[in-house]
Amino acid sequence: MSESLIFHFDVDGEDFTSAGQASVQVKKNLRRLGISPEIIRQVSIAMYEGEINMVIHAHGGSADVVVNEDKIEIILADKGPGIADIELAMQEGYSTAPDSVRSLGFGAGMGLPNMKRYTDEMTIESKVGEGTTIKMVVKL
Amino acid sequence: MYAHSVELDVSKCTGCTTCLRHCPTEAIRIRGGHAVINEDRCIDCGECIRVCPNNAKKAMCSKFEHYQHYKYKIALPAPSLYGQFDNLDDVDIILQGLLDIGFDDVFEVAQAAELVTEYTRLYLKTPGIKKPVISSACPAVVRLISLRYPYLRDNLMPILPPIEVAAMMARAKAKQEHPELEDSDIGLYFISPCAAKVSYIRNGFGKYKSKIDVVISLKDVYFKLLGAMKKSETESPTINSKSGMIGISWASSGGESSAILNDKYLAADGIENVNKVLDAIENGNIPQLEFVELNACTGGCVGGVMTIENPFIARTRLHSVRRYLPVSQNRLSGDMSYVPENCYSSELPEYTPIARLSENFSESMRMMAQIEKIRSALPGIDCGACGSPSCRAFAEDLVRGMVEDVSACKVMKKCD
Ligand SMILES: Nc1ncnc2c1ncn2[C@@H]1O[C@H](COP(=O)(O)OP(=O)(O)OP(=O)(O)O)[C@@H](O)[C@H]1O
Ligand code: SF4
Ligand code: SF4
Numbered sequence A: 001m002s003e004s005l006i007f008h009f010d011v012d013g014e015d016f017t018s019a020g021q022a023s024v025q026v027k028k029n030l031r032r033l034g035i036s037p038e039i040i041r042q043v044s045i046a047m048y049e050g051e052i053n054m055v056i057h058a059h060g061g062s063a064d065v066v067v068n069e070d071k072i073e074i075i076l077a078d079k080g081p082g083i084a085d086i087e088l089a090m091q092e093g094y095s096t097a098p099d100s101v102r103s104l105g106f107g108a109g110m111g112l113p114n115m116k117r118y119t120d121e122m123t124i125e126s127k128v129g130e131g132t133t134i135k136m137v138v139k140l
Numbered sequence B: 001m002y003a004h005s006v007e008l009d010v011s012k013c014t015g016c017t018t019c020l021r022h023c024p025t026e027a028i029r030i031r032g033g034h035a036v037i038n039e040d041r042c043i044d045c046g047e048c049i050r051v052c053p054n055n056a057k058k059a060m061c062s063k064f065e066h067y068q069h070y071k072y073k074i075a076l077p078a079p080s081l082y083g084q085f086d087n088l089d090d091v092d093i094i095l096q097g098l099l100d101i102g103f104d105d106v107f108e109v110a111q112a113a114e115l116v117t118e119y120t121r122l123y124l125k126t127p128g129i130k131k132p133v134i135s136s137a138c139p140a141v142v143r144l145i146s147l148r149y150p151y152l153r154d155n156l157m158p159i160l161p162p163i164e165v166a167a168m169m170a171r172a173k174a175k176q177e178h179p180e181l182e183d184s185d186i187g188l189y190f191i192s193p194c195a196a197k198v199s200y201i202r203n204g205f206g207k208y209k210s211k212i213d214v215v216i217s218l219k220d221v222y223f224k225l226l227g228a229m230k231k232s233e234t235e236s237p238t239i240n241s242k243s244g245m246i247g248i249s250w251a252s253s254g255g256e257s258s259a260i261l262n263d264k265y266l267a268a269d270g271i272e273n274v275n276k277v278l279d280a281i282e283n284g285n286i287p288q289l290e291f292v293e294l295n296a297c298t299g300g301c302v303g304g305v306m307t308i309e310n311p312f313i314a315r316t317r318l319h320s321v322r323r324y325l326p327v328s329q330n331r332l333s334g335d336m337s338y339v340p341e342n343c344y345s346s347e348l349p350e351y352t353p354i355a356r357l358s359e360n361f362s363e364s365m366r367m368m369a370q371i372e373k374i375r376s377a378l379p380g381i382d383c384g385a386c387g388s389p390s391c392r393a394f395a396e397d398l399v400r401g402m403v404e405d406v407s408a409c410k411v412m413k414k415c416d
């Protein structure tokens, strides 16, 4: 069993135009590992949605992608406002996204549901006023 | 093995690293003082030919003079040829010029492009196809998809590109007009704006083999034509162009897609933009689209490496050439509601994962860990002096065993 690989990214909450870049980088790395296109797509979509959420809703945060022999873990952590009602946030169509980003096509309330759909496991830990940590697992 | 069309003149190459830094697939390295292209990664986009300050790179093409053995020679000019001439508003003069330099007939690729436009409209209505449909007209893009975007292979339009449809039509026309000709008497000469199309003709599309016999460079023909067109200035041409606005528009970016008469399309040009669009489609974060037109060259085919004129000027010239033309001169017959069988290409190009470090996953993981370790010790300034395009690529080359030792990094040595 080889050691796991960790890719770490700081997601800048100030620079909206650079949002989504960590997911592009992850995709490149996974391609080098020869991971199947389907899995790469799952990971990069889940990662992209989580990254965008951190930028839009939580002033940025950090993303870690851990590649193991049997699974890929994605850990997104932020010190933003937290999510008061996780069940509600998980519903398709629920969104508190500001108008400024809606014009770009965000705010459909599909991010969290997509993250769940494209991963095998997903847990959200969140405390209002302290932040949110989302862990996702895609099995290999 | 994919046959390429970019050639290096070692005696001219100074190893300056310009092309190294511009190659979109990181296919180039400087080894032994000059550039070396990794054929598995090259997509023949022509970027290195364009940026080389020493003209050391060129596209391989046949010379018209060397292919005179066909009894009946037909020129198939790409529409980008029409944008190369100053003060010219009549395509007929160019076509006449082609006859004057020794061709027996001309069949315009723009004509076939108009039919492909009609086929595309029909194809988009096919139930169950994967959207957005991605144009397969630019071979550099098709190859890029087969190397890097396996998930989008099924989005490629499975209809033959205009060159092939033109080849079939040109041959059929010649045989009808000259029943005495044998197949082997007829030579189809494509006048190409780029290296990617030369490679495409040599390799085919999936299992489909090109029907073009000889590819000559647009640049080469241009200079011959200049002389011929001067001569014929006084006489009026005996040949009439049969393409309309739509066919000629294919030469520049946005032409192919706007002709689909559907506003759900996107057209991007320049290889970097193409990569960005493909990434966005793969991640599913673009709006609902029907059709995506992608051209490796800035401005579209008028920006091909074997053209003469700057692509933006060429595009403006095409506007004046098209101004008084009918919208389209090549339509499907009224009752035709399907794409003819022989215009489909049945095979998609195979996925070849170039990025993969090893076939074995654990081995890939081990290599990746090593790459990251080496990289963190490198200066990180991506200067190219080691011969690899970036510090990261250098670390990868070391781990892959393509470079012997880390001392190739001159910068780090100084720091010690
Ligand atoms: N990291 C986070 N910190 C705080 N709140 C969050 C975070 N992620 C999501 N939320 C809350 O959950 C809601 C739903 O998120 P989701 O990603 O599903 O939709 P969205 O981001 O609003 O829109 P879309 O993702 O479709 O563009 C958000 O509107 C926001 O209120
Ligand atoms: S651009 Fe490339 S091919 Fe041209 S001289 Fe520099 S290294 Fe050689
Ligand atoms: S855009 Fe046109 S000229 Fe450029 S590589 Fe593609 S097919 Fe060739």
Ligand SMILES: [Mg+2]
Pocket (backbone or CB within 6 Å): A049, A052, A053, A107, A110, A111, A112
């Ligand atoms: Mg979201």
